Amino acid sequence: MSTAVVSYVVNNGPRPVAPATAARVREAMQLLDYRPNASARALRRGTTETIGLIVADSLNPFFAEYTAELVRAAAAVGKQLLIADINQDARAEEEIVDELVSRQVDGLLFASSFARLERSRTLQVARVPTVLIDCPGPVPGRRTVGSDAAGAAEMLVDHLLAHGRRRIGMIVGDGGFGDPDPREQGWRRALRAAGLADGALVRVPFTREGGYAGASALLAEDPGLDAVFASNDLQAIGLVRALHEKGVRIPAEIAVVSFDGTRESEFCWPPLTVARQPLEKLASEAIKLLDAPDVARGTHVQLATELIRRSSCGCAPVAIDEPRVDVLTRQPGPDEES
Incomplete structure (x- = not known):
């Protein structure tokens, strides 16, 4: 042979x-x-069939679920992901980019926070095709993918208005998603379209702790608050715990909605009504953009979110699809009576 x-x-x-x-x-x-020999194959083919993915916090359930979809989307076109987490340390990003480029990745996927102007040098030195994911809007000279965050905010506020809520506050992030945050813009537009003044607003980190701290700040600003829009699920989960501890009934006294739609939102109590991002489609579009050099820089792919109604806003509870559970009956041992 x-x-x-x-x-x-x-x-x-x-x-x-x-x-x-x-x-x-x-x-x-x-x-x-x-x-x-993967190295020899890469030299021969001129490609390593690998993609670098850089996220700021892989413990965030949203990025964990997004990463899982990106892994599947990459595998569908014969590529593998090399995943790097900078752990919220912006100083580490250039070193990580250099390391991934030295491994001859075919392209890089960045979280949207890397689109900030002060970080543009990191993108310039990447020297490989790049796509910004979870990006709220177009970035000059960059290919980007994201959900319609402003539209999602308007949809959620309109849903709260349909439930009769009129004093709708917001917990927004601390600037990592764009300035101004499109979710804040959508929240304001929806309130003004309904003839209402801006509600109470607090800026906190995109974390459970941020949402927890935001509850007291919101109630101090507007004791008559009857609804809150949280800019991500983690903030909403922290908010819900704080409201429970304060004896506030959800949704009877204060309704809560959020943006992202991770699995955690379904298992919060009460389960959260959310604008769910289409992660499977977003991941597929990100991989396509990375592998399409003919697509013009500045191209932005934006996808709509889906309103998932659960009981945190006042909608009827929705049952969870439970997996089958096999109950094992213990058999008596040889020395035991049957």
Whole structure:
């Protein structure tokens, strides 16, 4: 058997190999514990079939779920992700970018916070195709992907208005999602369209702790508050806990809605009404943009969110699709009576 035939089997081409011959080659590879040399393959093909993904906080459920979808989307086109978490340390980003580029990744995916002007040098030195993910709007000279955050905010506020709420406050982030935050813009537009003044507003980190602290600040600003829009699920979950501790009934006294729609939002109590981001589609679009050099820089792909109604706003509770549970009955031992 020639080395060329073995190469065709290992590399899935370029020429076809008879099934019986291919089976013998794979059997020999298994017996010899053979592993193809990825570095040699990359040199020959001019691609490593890898993509670098840089996020600020992989423990955030939103980015954890988004990463899982990106892994699937990349695998669908034969690529793998190399994932780096800067752990909220902006000083580490250039070092991480250099490391990923030195590994000859075919492209880089960045969280939207990397679009800030003061961080533009990081993008300039990347030297490989880049796409900004979770991006609220277009960024000059960059390919970006994101949800319609302003539209989602308007949709959520309109939903609260339909429930008869009129004093709708907001917990917004501390600037990492754009300035001004499009969710804040959508919240203001929806209130003004309804003829209402801006509600109470607090700026806190995008964390459970931020939402928890925001509850007291909101109630101090407007003791008559009857609804709150949180700019992400983590803030909403922290807010809900704080309201419970204060004896505030949700949604009877204060309704709560949020943006993102992670799995955590479904298991909060009460379950959160959310504007859910279409992570599967966003991930697919991000990978497509990265692999499309002919797409003009400055291109922004924006997708709509979906309103998921749950009981935190006053809608009827929705049952969770429970998985099947097999109950195992303990059998008596040989020395036990049956």
